Amino acid sequence: MSLEHADVQRAAHLARLALDNDEAARYVDDLGRILEMVDQLQAVDTEGVAPLAHPLDTTQRLRADEVTETDQRDRFQRCAPAVANGLYLVPRVVE
Amino acid sequence: MMQWETVIGLEVHVQLSTRSKIFSGASTAFGAEPNSQACAVDLGLPGVLPVLNEAAVAMAVKFGLGINAEIPEVSVFDRKNYFYPDLPKGYQTSQMYHPIVGPGEVEIALEDGSTKRIRVHHAHLEEDAGKSLHEDFHGMTGIDLNRAGTPLLEIVSEPDMRSAKEAVAYLKAIHSIVTYLGISDGNMAEGSMRCDANVSVRPKGQQEFGTRTEIKNVNSFRFVERAIVFEAERQIELIEDGGKVVQETRLYDPDRDETRSMRTKEQANDYRYFPCPDLLPVVLDQAYVDHLRSSLPELPAEKRARFQDELGLSAYDAGVLSSSRAMAEYFEAVKEVCGDAKQAANWVQGELSGALNRENLTIDQSPVTSTQLGELIVRVMDDTISGKAAKEVFAALWNGEDDSADAIIDARGLKQVTDTGAIEAMIDQVIADSPVQVAQYRDAEPEKRGKMIGYFVGQVMKASRGTANPQQVNALLRQKLDNL
Amino acid sequence: MHDKTLTELAAALAAGEFSSRELTQSLLGRIDALDGELNSFITVTAEKALADAERADQARAKGQAGPLTGLPLALKDIFCTDGVKTSCGSRMLDNFVSPYDATVVEKLKQAGTVCLGKTNMDEFAMGSSNETSFYGPVKNPWDLAAVPGGSSGGSAAAVAAGLVPAALGTDTGGSIRQPAAFCGITGLKPTYGRVSRYGIVAYASSLDQAGPMARTAEDCAWLLGAIAGHDLRDSTSVARGVPDYQEELGASLSGLKIGLPKEYFGDGLDPAVEAAVREAVRVYESLGATVREVSLPHTHHAIPAYYVIAPAEASSNLSRYDGVRFGHRCDAPKDLIDLYERSRAEGFGEEVKRRILIGTHTLSEGFFEAYYKKAQQVRRLIRQDFLDAFEDVDVLMGPASPTPAFDLGAKKDPVSMYLQDIYTIAINLAGIPGISVPAGFAGSRPIGLQILGPLFAEPQLLNVAHQYQQATDWHRRQPAFGKENA
Known part of the structure; x- marks a missing residue:
């Protein structure tokens, strides 16, 4: 599967990465070669093989419904770029 | 005039009333100070991991059992990837491919007293997002992540409803099921239950569905009804004027009582669902499901x-x-x-x-x-x-x-007088005081007497100040008058 | 002091030959003198370390010392450490002071160890040479023109140079074993789920696993015992008792069945590396082991499968770096999209962006089945290869890397860099444990022997490595670099 400039732009947009045209062109080239390598997978016969998401065949453990966390807002917001009145600030969101 | 039929499917988000969040030990209590209930996991700090809350699972299964749904043995959490400031990790942990509740059905009562079955396609568990507060912070939006990670059960119906009234009846039925089960407070004003409506119209008798629009966040029974009525009329008018319905997301504005397109410059969303590698498949054994079944009210x-x-x-x-x-x-x-x-x-x-x-x-x-x-x-x-x-x-x-x-x-002193002697005494007094009426009664044809007795009953009741038993008064009066 | 193993240091501390404070001070002195050249640390926490050492000495004085009390360690800068910068080798987290400790960090603190600092690494653990770090490349103490390997290159170089006796790394596709091989130390990637991932900045969640990097297998056994175990905060950590890893270390290798995967000795394998590995196998035969050739037929699909699965998970794991709650935020964003796009473009380096883009692309509509689902199917086949092989043999052996450490700046093309991980990557896909031990040199550059075992076979694996180290002295060799600072 070949990769077009538009594919890279689309992925960059979905991933919220600003790319200028030169960078995009470089990634078209890089990603194209990576995908070419990845395309070897298409040659593997996987008929009837179930996908493997986790290496171990274990199942989800469930947590008891208990409140174990305390308010640590000040601590957590010390590493925040912009806060006011306990809120994280972002440029105005228009709905 | 063409006859139109409205086709409606609802996606209902129900906040489950767990004490802690679906994947963390932070409290879910409503109305706390901003971000005071957003723990490291809820904030998506680097390195944190989710662990699933048993109560959320139990509540979802109870709902499934309550609508006679299939409960699959295995369900899987997926990541729905998109960027939004109220979504801390850049993905919402949800269930796309293997939901916890399979197909079921809900019976709704219609106005004419009949009932109708609405099929539920599935219900899945997911985490709620935070809230964006648009008050002015020097032109910025404030983000409160207290709600982030609150467990939601998203209940997705089939497009089985044919009027706004049916949609409301369905929503009410869901509301009563979740409150009966005690799995949600169902408080729509606080957002414990939220609803998106998929609406389309088609000429009556036509098999295939028309193009649908999705109306977001219609969060009261009344708004659901009004939004659907408005949207169906809008679509009909559009088609009758030669236009075409565009598949899009619309927002209901209760102040203006209209829906409007949520036009964004965004390209179409591509959520890139894939199984969440931080969570393992949830396997429910039969004994667990049976135990929950036996606890259903x-x-x-x-x-x-x-x-x-x-x-x-x-x-x-x-x-x-x-x-x-x-x-x-x-x-x-x-x-x-x-x-x-x-x-x-x-x-x-x-x-x-x-x-x-x-x-x-x-x-x-x-x-x-x-x-x-x-x-x-x-x-x-x-x-x-x-x-x-x-x-x-x-x-x-x-x-x-x-x-x-x-x-x-x-x-x-409201006790009725039922003592026959006391009532008879009052009757005798009334008869003695009403010679003219007694004479008329006596002379009347038997079939006219029924009406005339009312006068005497009224007099006796008055005399008893309302405490005499009217039936008793009536019977005793007839007896006396007829035997005079 | 700097040339001693953890085990020897523990004995010396217990015997009162020197205090933890003296040991810590001496190593901090070496870091100060040598790391300007090496660049193996991103953050040195000298003050905290001295305070911790002091506390350890006091505990020892009160008779409250455990086996690891007072031992100095370093942590790859991927482990969240409360109150200490945790950068993950990225500009994105250059300003991130973690507000909490990773589970393994908590465990090491409880064991009384002394953390000297946070080691350099490839950005977000994406790389095989430590050249993608925002903090610049790390040099290989055996040859300053060579890379130390990656992504745990700082940990490997620091141990090899005698700046610290042991360190923790993480391994998603070889990131412990390959740098261990390149730097001539011992590095273990435990079974997936053996060590908690809570508090480790995620790269690819279904592959990431933390493990010890030290001079000897015996030291790795000590450390693994301290960090392994079920964690209620990590759903993927395994609820299974932690064995006493030292206990197994004496067992004889007589009758041990070794498999040599023929695919691990094919084209592209450096002759010096092959010779060293085959020589190591002969040592095992002399210890009573039998050797046979086995096949792992899907070996060559491991890199393609990995470069779908790992970037896909990474693209999602790295979405949280959005300039809102922590991490880099661009100046004066004009709107929300601008905030996201510029913060992320500025905060992430090129390799990270490359993998985010690959992962985003392969997960997107129309590609998911062909890439992601296919890769997961191939992943099952790869795991099956190992399960089948372990029906017949106890361990597998081969090279940790097809070549010794390459020169800094030598690999400009990402694909040729990715192919370096040919012998390590399948192990992460299968979830099994693997260890790299020093097994010779190609000129001045070390060669690593990789030993693989079945799920949860760490006790056997560590012993197999340990017995080799009883019979050889490659692990005791020290680079000339820093010798004069002894």
């Missing part, structure tokens, strides 16, 4: 059927009285005390509901308890008081004048 549809079949209530009464768990419990308690389902139903729906509506109270807030009301009904049924006096007693109970019907009856 009687649900609204079962209650409605029992009220009709065993208690002999009308379809309408059974529907109203089973609509909420609180209402049904109140009614059944009244019935226990008074021993008569029909009387209990009449009083709960009549005097009590009227008073509650007038003062805008819910049944849990009723100043008259079910025991008080039951005891009052007993006094009507054993002829201690008349129906008229009973209303007076009810009003006194409502106002907290005393704490039992009997106390009020005594204090106000």
Whole structure:
């Protein structure tokens, strides 16, 4: 599967990465070669093989419904770029 | 004129009433200081991991059992990837491919007393997002992540509804199921239950569906109805004018009572779902599901059927009285005390509901308890008081004048006079005082006498100041007058 | 002091030959003198370390010392450490002071160890040479022109140079074993789920696993015992008792069945590396082991499968770096999209962006089935290869890397860099444990022997490595670099 400039732009947009045209062109080239390598997978016969998401065949453990966390807002917001009145600030969101 | 049919499917998001969040040990309590209940996991700090809350799983399964759904043995959490400031990790942990609740159905009661089954496609668990606060922070938006990670059950219906009224009935049915089950407070004003509506129209008789629009966040029963009515009319008008419905997301504006397109510069979303590698498949064994099944309370549809079949209530009464768990419990308690389902139903729906509506109270807030009301009904049924006096007693109970019907009856002297001797004495006095009327009565044809007796009853009741039993007065009067 | 193993240091501390404070001070002195050249640390926490050492000495004085009390360690800068910068080798987290400790960090603190600092690494653990770090490349102490390997290159170089006796790394596709091989130390990637991932900045969640990097297998056994175990905060950590990893270390290798995967000795394998590995196998035969050739037929699909699965998970794991709650935020964003796009473009380096883009692309509509689902199917086949092989043999052996450490700046093309991980990557896909031990040199550059075992076979694996180290002295060799600072 070949990769077009538009594919890279689309992925960059979905991933919220600003790319200028030169960078995009470089990634078209890089990603194209990576995908070419990845395309070897298409040659593997996987008929009837179930996908493997986790290496171990274990199942989800469930947590008891208990409140174990305390308010640590000040601590957590010390590493925040912009806060006011306990809120994280972002440029105005228009709905 | 072309006949149009509206086709509606609803996606209902129900906040589950767990103590802690779906993947963290932070509290889910409503109304806390901003971000004071957003722990490291909820904030998506680097390195944190989710662990699934057992209660959220149990609640989802209970809902599934409550709608007779298939409960698959294995369900899987997926990541839905998109960027939004109220979504801390840049993905929402949800269930795309293997939801916890499979296909089921919900019975709704229609206005004509009939019922209809609405199919539920599936219900899945997911985490709620935070909230964006648009008050002015120097042109910035503030983000509160307290709600982030609150467990949601998203219930997705098939497009089985054909009118806004059906959609509301379905939403009410879901509301009563989740509140009956105690898995959500169902508080729509606080966002515990939210709804998106998929609406399309098609010419009556046409098989294939029209293009649908999705109306976001219609968060009250009333808005659901109005938004759907508006949207269906908009689509019909558009098509009749030669236009085409565009598949899009629309927002209902209750102030203007209209829906409008959420036009964004965004390209179409591509959520890139894939199984969340931080969570393992959830496997529910049969014993666990059976245990939950055995703990289920009687649900609204079962209650409605029992009220009709065993208690002999009308379809309408059974529907109203089973609509909420609180209402049904109140009614059944009244019935226990008074021993008569029909009387209990009449009083709960009549005097009590009227008073509650007038003062805008819910049944849990009723100043008259079910025991008080039951005891009052007993006094009507054993002829201690008349129906008229009973209303007076009810009003006194409502106002907290005393704490039992009997106390009020005594204090106000409302006990009916049923002593034959006392009534006869009053009758004799009235007869003696009304020679003209007695003469007319005597001369009248027997079939006209029935009407004429009313005068005498009225006089006796007046003489007793309303406490004489009218039926008794009536019978004794006939006896006396006819034998004069 | 700097040339001693953890085990020897523990004995010396217990015997009162020197205090933890003296040891810590001496190593901090070496870091100060040598790391300007090496660049193996991103953050040196000298003050905290001295305070911790002091506390350890006091505990020892009160008779409250455990086996690891007072031992100095370093942590790859991917482990969240409360109150200490945790950068993950990225500009994105250059300003991130973690407000909490990773579970393994908590465990090491409870064991009384002394953390000297946070080691350099490839950005977000994406790389095989430590050249993608925002903090610049790390040099290989055996040859300053060579890379130390990656992504745990700082940990490997620091141990090899005698700046610290042991360190923790993480391994998603070889990031412990390959740098261990390149730097001539011992590095273990435990079974997936053996060590908690809570508090480890995620790269690819279904592959990431933390493990010890030290001079000897015996030291790795000590450390693994301290960090392994079920964690209620990590759903993927395994509820299974932690064995005493030292206990197994004496067992004889007589009758041990070794498999040599023929695919691990094919084209592209450096002759010096092959010779060293085959020589190591002969040592095992002399210890009583039998050797046979086995096949792992899907070996060559491991890199393609990995470069679908790992970037896909990474693209999602790295979405949280959005300039809102922590991490880099661009100046004066004009709107929300601008905030996201510029913060992320500025905060992430080229390799990270490359993998985010690959992962985003392969997960997107129309590609998911062909890439992601296919890769997961191939992943099952790869795991099956190992399960089948372990029906017949106890351990597998081969090279950790097809070549010794390459020169800094030598691999400009990402694909040729990715192919470096040919022998390590399948192990992460299968979830099994693997260890790299020093097994010779190609000129001045070390060669690593990789030993693989079945799920949870760490006790056997560590012993197999340990017995080799009893019979050889490659692990005791020290680079000339820093010798004069002894």
